Amino acid sequence: MATEFAFPDSAAKAAGAPPEFQTEKMSLSMGPSHPSTHGVLRLQMELDGEILTKCDPVVGYLHRGDEKIAENMTYNQFVPYTDRLDYLAPLANNMAYAIAVERLAKLEVPARCQAIRVITAELARVSSHLMGLGAFGIDTGAWTVFMYCFTEREKLYKLFEELTGARFTTSYARIGGLQRDVPEGWTNNVNAFCDQFLPILDEILGLLTRNKIFMDRSVDIGVISKADAIAYGLTGPNLRGSGVGLDLRKDKPYSGYEQYEFDVPVGTKGDCYDRYLVRGEEMKQSVRIIKQAVAKFPGGDWYAKDARKIFAPPKDKILTSMEELIQNFMIVTEGPQMPAGEVYFEAENPKGALGFYVVSKGGGVPWRLKIRSPSFCNLSILPKVCVGALISDVVSILGSFDFVMGECDR
Amino acid sequence: MFATADVTTALKGKFPQVSDRPSSDLPAFNVPVGEVLAVLGYLRDEGGFDMLVDLTAIDWAEGASPRFTVVYHLLATTRGAYVRIATNCPSDAEPAVPSAVGLWPGANWHERECFDMFGITFAGHPDLRRILMWDGYPYHPLRKEFPLAGIETVLPDVEVAAETKAKVIAAPMAGGPFVASVGEMNLTDAEPRAKDESWNERKEKPE
Numbered sequence: 057m058a059t060e061f062a063f064p065d066s067a068a069k070a071a072g073a074p075p076e077f078q079t080e081k082m083s084l085s086m087g088p089s090h091p092s093t094h095g096v097l098r099l100q101m102e103l104d105g106e107i108l109t110k111c112d113p114v115v116g117y118l119h120r121g122d123e124k125i126a127e128n129m130t131y132n133q134f135v136p137y138t139d140r141l142d143y144l145a146p147l148a149n150n151m152a153y154a155i156a157v158e159r160l161a162k163l164e165v166p167a168r169c170q171a172i173r174v175i176t177a178e179l180a181r182v183s184s185h186l187m188g189l190g191a192f193g194i195d196t197g198a199w200t201v202f203m204y205c206f207t208e209r210e211k212l213y214k215l216f217e218e219l220t221g222a223r224f225t226t227s228y229a230r231i232g233g234l235q236r237d238v239p240e241g242w243t244n245n246v247n248a249f250c251d252q253f254l255p256i257l258d259e260i261l262g263l264l265t266r267n268k269i270f271m272d273r274s275v276d277i278g279v280i281s282k283a284d285a286i287a288y289g290l291t292g293p294n295l296r297g298s299g300v301g302l303d304l305r306k307d308k309p310y311s312g313y314e315q316y317e318f319d320v321p322v323g324t325k326g327d328c329y330d331r332y333l334v335r336g337e338e339m340k341q342s343v344r345i346i347k348q349a350v351a352k353f354p355g356g357d358w359y360a361k362d363a364r365k366i367f368a369p370p371k372d373k374i375l376t377s378m379e380e381l382i383q384n385f386m387i388v389t390e391g392p393q394m395p396a397g398e399v400y401f402e403a404e405n406p407k408g409a410l411g412f413y414v415v416s417k418g419g420g421v422p423w424r425l426k427i428r429s430p431s432f433c434n435l436s437i438l439p440k441v442c443v444g445a446l447i448s449d450v451v452s453i454l455g456s457f458d459f460v461m462g463e464c465d466r
Numbered sequence: 467m468f469a470t471a472d473v474t475t476a477l478k479g480k481f482p483q484v485s486d487r488p489s490s491d492l493p494a495f496n497v498p499v500g501e502v503l504a505v506l507g508y509l510r511d512e513g514g515f516d517m518l519v520d521l522t523a524i525d526w527a528e529g530a531s532p533r534f535t536v537v538y539h540l541l542a543t544t545r546g547a548y549v550r551i552a553t554n555c556p557s558d559a560e561p562a563v564p565s566a567v568g569l570w571p572g573a574n575w576h577e578r579e580c581f582d583m584f585g586i587t588f589a590g591h592p593d594l595r596r597i598l599m600w601d602g603y604p605y606h607p608l609r610k611e612f613p614l615a616g617i618e619t620v621l622p623d624v625e626v627a628a629e630t631k632a633k634v635i636a637a638p639m640a641g642g643p644f645v646a647s648v649g650e651m652n653l654t655d656a657e658p659r660a661k662d663e664s665w666n667e668r669k670e671k672p673e
Contacts, residue, residue: 115597115598116596116597116598116599116600119598119599121607123583123608124607124608124612124614125614128614159491162490286516286517286543287516287517287570287571287572288570288571288572289517289518289519289570289572290572291519300543302543302546304546307545307546308546308548397488397489397490398489398494398550399490399491400491400492400520400539400548400550401491402519409519411519411520411539413520413522413537413539415524423524424524424525426520426522428519428520428522428539432575432579433519433572433575433576435575436572436574436575437572440571465598466598
């Protein structure tokens with residue numbers, strides 16, 4: 057399984073050889089529109105035969121200046137922009153942003169709101185991992201997996217649509233609450249999805265886990281040591297694949313994650329195969345969390361009632377009461393009023409820790425909003441991990457990293 | 467290794483110049499620029515803050531002094547504790563801080579982004595190039611004086627620019643997004659409007 061030929065530095069060895077054996081290095085640009093780069097990532101590579109001697113990722117093709125835009129609009133107006141970060145898990149992004157701003161406002165949301173957010177974030181995790189798994193399958197030549205994953209993902213999107221009205225860009229969380237309460241019977245649909253999903257997930261994973269071709273292309277490929285993973289700031293499944301059991305849902309619980317029982321899977325070697333295994337197991341744990349959250353789904357309010365000047369009052373109140381009308385007008389025009397200060401919050405998103413660093417001078421517009429995107433940090437290890445790999449391994453490595461350029465480039 | 471609770475005492479005992487930074491969520495400290503690497507190294511080696519999760523800068527706008535603050539967020543992966551370290555760039559015109567790449571290789575891209583967006587130089591950085599904008603781009607977009615609308619720029623590839631006559635055109639957003647100006651003014655002025663009014667439908671685009 058392991059590649060027996062390991063000569064990453066063959067060029068250096070050849071330097072001592074007679075001139076007729078001297079090889080020439082080739083530079084090759086992979087991307088930005090290459091199917092296996094999952095978006096617009098470009099790798100500027102230097103090759104010695106089939107082996108990489110240098111790899112320089114070029115990012116920024118999808119840079120939209122989200123941080124600049126955030127400085128020019130109110131906190132509420134920025135929620136839809138967070139959909140476009142990791143666009144495979146917008147529900148989780150919305151939640152991370154909302155919690156960051158709520159921490160700034162020192163706002164507590166009620167238990168029902170927290171539970172809904174947990175359910176949506178975990179559904180988003182399943183949906184994102186399914187996409188990652190399917191794409192990794194395609195990268196390594198397993199088309200079937202992709203089809204299975206997309207069938208399941210479609211069911212999830214149907215649930216998202218029922219909940220938020222949108223399939224892809226959900227913009228569901230609000231600062232101090234949610235866009236709306238869950239529709240009637242929605243939690244039953246979630247439960248039904250979970251019940252039918254687990255056997256199918258086993259089937260999907262069964263297509264890959266002991267698959268000879270898949271293992272040949274992932275075991276011992278792209279190994280990241282524990283120390284490297286931490287030093288490069290890797291987070292999420294990529295970090296846990298390297299054997300570091302850091303999961304912010306466990307280590308720094310938010311939104312009531314401490315009430316749920318779940319395990320944090322970790323890898324042993326840190327190769328592409330481990331990262332795949334971690335993602336597979338994480339989906340099962342997500343389902344476990346969702347089922348617990350649905351089972352003890354709390355009643356009560358789904359938005360912070362005391363969040364005057366931040367969370368818009370209910371529509372019927374706006375239309376009938378002067379007080380609420382003015383309140384709504386102020387929130388829309390001036391934005392939710394935040395105290396001065398700064399706050400940093402990271403949420404355990406499907407791709408890793410998505411952080412928001414909000415600096416406020418007071419008022420409705422952030423002075424500075426930094427988005428710490430997990431894909432950006434995860435990709436920064438590529439120059440190290442790709443050197444010495446075969447060019448076909450790079451495809452495996454990229455697939456196993458499961459990154460999203462929308463988030464990397466912001 | 468010291469425990470989370472006494473980050474403050476441990477740090478201040480070792481570095482008397484470190485001062486508290488107002489913060490409601492994490493332990494936060496202001497560090498003079500000369501000591502920042504020593505403090506970060508101390509926190510990494512002795513404090514167990516082994517991961518640099520984020521490195522960024524704040525521009526306090528033209529005229530403010532110090533104008534640029536570089537902010538580090540560290541995480542102790544074994545116990546899930548954060549700490550925030552901030553340092554002010556001594557020069558407002560040519561901001562510079564020492565590079566943390568020697569401590570964390572992961573700082574490489576963060577510092578490149580900071581350089582790209584704010585024009586802050588990181589002394590000792592092995593490869594300080596732009597990362598999100600292209601090489602040769604003349605501005606630093608996250609500086610406060612850079613307009614949201616953007617500035618018209620030539621394309622990076624000279625040949626393509628000559629052949630197509632295409633440019634990077636400013637303001638596809640046509641003056642948006644819209645926010646109300648905060649402050650003391652009458653209601654008409656406080657109506658939501660484009661925050662960046664360097665040009666709009668009524669005012670010509672500056673050359």
